[in-house]
Amino acid sequence: MSWITDTLGSSIGKKLLMSLTGLFLILFLVIHLIGNLSIFSGDGGLAFNSYAVFMTSFPLIKAVSYLLYFSILLHAFYAFMLWILNRKARPVRYAVEHANQNSSWASRSMTLLGSLIFIFLIMHLKDFWWQFKFGGGYEFEIDANGNRDLYKLVILQFQYTYVVIAYLIGLTALAFHLWHGFQSAFQTLGLNHDRYTPAIRFLGILYAVVVPLGFASMPVYIYFFMK
Amino acid sequence: MEKERTYTLKIWRQPNANMKGAFKTYKVEDISPGTSFLEMLDILNDQLSENGEDPVHFDHDCREGICGMCSLFINGRPHGPDEEITVCQLHMRVFKDGAKITIEPWRANAFPVIKDLVVDRSAFDRIVQAGGFISVNTGAAVDANAIPIQKVNAELAMDAAACIGCGACVAVCKNASAMLFTAAKVSQLALLPQGDIERKERAMKMVAQMDAEGFGACTNTGACSAECPKGIDLSVIARMNREYFTAKVTT
Ligand code: HEM
Numbered sequence: 337m338s339w340i341t342d343t344l345g346s347s348i349g350k351k352l353l354m355s356l357t358g359l360f361l362i363l364f365l366v367i368h369l370i371g372n373l374s375i376f377s378g379d380g381g382l383a384f385n386s387y388a389v390f391m392t393s394f395p396l397i398k399a400v401s402y403l404l405y406f407s408i409l410l411h412a413f414y415a416f417m418l419w420i421l422n423r424k425a426r427p428v429r430y431a432v433e434h435a436n437q438n439s440s441w442a443s444r445s446m447t448l449l450g451s452l453i454f455i456f457l458i459m460h461l462k463d464f465w466w467q468f469k470f471g472g473g474y475e476f477e478i479d480a481n482g483n484r485d486l487y488k489l490v491i492l493q494f495q496y497t498y499v500v501i502a503y504l505i506g507l508t509a510l511a512f513h514l515w516h517g518f519q520s521a522f523q524t525l526g527l528n529h530d531r532y533t534p535a536i537r538f539l540g541i542l543y544a545v546v547v548p549l550g551f552a553s554m555p556v557y558i559y560f561f562m563k
Numbered sequence: 564m565e566k567e568r569t570y571t572l573k574i575w576r577q578p579n580a581n582m583k584g585a586f587k588t589y590k591v592e593d594i595s596p597g598t599s600f601l602e603m604l605d606i607l608n609d610q611l612s613e614n615g616e617d618p619v620h621f622d623h624d625c626r627e628g629i630c631g632m633c634s635l636f637i638n639g640r641p642h643g644p645d646e647e648i649t650v651c652q653l654h655m656r657v658f659k660d661g662a663k664i665t666i667e668p669w670r671a672n673a674f675p676v677i678k679d680l681v682v683d684r685s686a687f688d689r690i691v692q693a694g695g696f697i698s699v700n701t702g703a704a705v706d707a708n709a710i711p712i713q714k715v716n717a718e719l720a721m722d723a724a725a726c727i728g729c730g731a732c733v734a735v736c737k738n739a740s741a742m743l744f745t746a747a748k749v750s751q752l753a754l755l756p757q758g759d760i761e762r763k764e765r766a767m768k769m770v771a772q773m774d775a776e777g778f779g780a781c782t783n784t785g786a787c788s789a790e791c792p793k794g795i796d797l798s799v800i801a802r803m804n805r806e807y808f809t810a811k812v813t814t
């Protein structure tokens with residue numbers, strides 16, 4: 337046990353956990369995005385609703401979803417621990433700093449960006465997941481397949497301007513978080529080599545742009561074009 | 564002959580480790596562009612001594628970029644505005660006439676200020692003492708060609724060995740992390756056959772000492788490498804992480 341706590345408790349061990357949980361979240365987001373895009377399938381939400389049922393009832397996916405909740409909490413918990421540690425490491429700050437000459441804004445703002453994502457996640461989960469899984473007060477209609485109509489709730493939510501704006505802020509934070517975070521996770525794992533690091537960096541930037549844009553397309557499209 | 568210049572210096576003064584410090588402003592005149600930054604401070608100190616004031620204390624030794632003693636945070640950057648040089652290699656020509664120059668000590672919990680701009684960097688020594696060595700019997704030096712070494716590794720080890728331990732990486736890191744320094748020392752020995760015997764123990768002990776000294780944790784911002792006077796590459800940190808993980812799962 338002390339071997340595990342020693343290893344994971346060290347500065348590099350904590351980063352290892354952030355990196356692994358971060359990569360898991362990255363993987364999840366791809367699946368989440370692909371599934372959600374069934375909103376655009378033009379069938380009044382039938383495909384989307386059965387996808388939602390599948391995600392919340394298929395045993396393997398259910399098991400993975402608990403790992404996912406755990407990962408988010410662990411990631412945020414270690415982010416907070418490291419933030420405290422790192423602040424203590426510099427009790428007196430500089431009067432003059434030119435950080436923009438040696439590092440990117442995203443890389444220096446990971447805690448801020450992560451916190452924005454966290455707030456966004458709470459709101460997002462409350463809006464849909466809580467309603468769907470725990471019956472948060474919204475009366476679901478039943479679609480033609482006999483599934484609860486989550487699709488309808490999504491359309492309803494994205495009629496509110498403030499909801500759409502909150503989503504755009506959350507997704508922008510995610511984009512910047514991953515702009516740095518994607519490649520950072522590999523560096524933390526010790527994977528840095530002239531042969532593949534340029535590819536990882538490219539993929540990271542591609543991901544940081546495409547995935548948040550993909551997610552943003554839903555609230556934006558629904559807000560403007562679906563009543 | 565270029566025109567001589569005048570500067571306003573805002574310098575951190577602190578009588579000792581326990582007393583509070585504050586910035587003080589000074590003026591230096593008739594500085595020729597070819598003057599080195601440290602010579603400029605010498606000129607200021609002559610001025611202060613003549614007026615019976617305590618001269619500004621700052622670390623320096625070789626004044627040619629090899630010892631790693633000089634350590635000033637100048638206008639928001641360690642070793643000042645030029646790339647890949649130490650403060651002792653910085654010249655006044657890069658500062659415009661009339662410029663205001665702010666000079667601060669390295670700021671880190673693990674590098675307490677001793678006086679003015681001098682900080683205690685013995686934390687680095689303790690990290691090296693924890694494992695940054697190889698155990699061999701002393702005596703006549705072994706012939707350099709006796710042990711074959713792959714050229715790539717020899718070069719990478721040499722790149723890592725360029726670290727002079729000045730602490731600019733810690734100074735500039737927003738987390739005051741010592742990862743680049745420790746990683747350079749771990750890499751240098753991990754890449755060579757001589758370092759192989761104590762390889763695992765070294766990685767674990769040096770990381771443990773680095774954490775115990777109160778340095779922060781790396782967030783891969785890359786500021787350390789960007790400001791390193793010796794251009795130590797961020798890949799050494801990835802190598803140290805690999806060494807550390809491998810050591811942990813195999814010992
Ligand atoms: C779906 C959401 C998220 C994803 C996909 C994600 C992904 C990542 C990745 C891949 C890293 C890089 C790990 C590394 O450098 O080894 C990272 C780092 C980090 N994340 Fe997240 N994260 C998410 C949410 C959060 C949340 C909610 C917080 C905070 C409350 C947070 C805070 C941080 C911090 C502080 C870092 C450290 C930066 C660094 O070391 O480079 N993240 N994240």
Ligand code: FES
Nearest residue numbers: 624626631633651
């Ligand atoms: S005084 Fe030796 S490196 Fe600057």
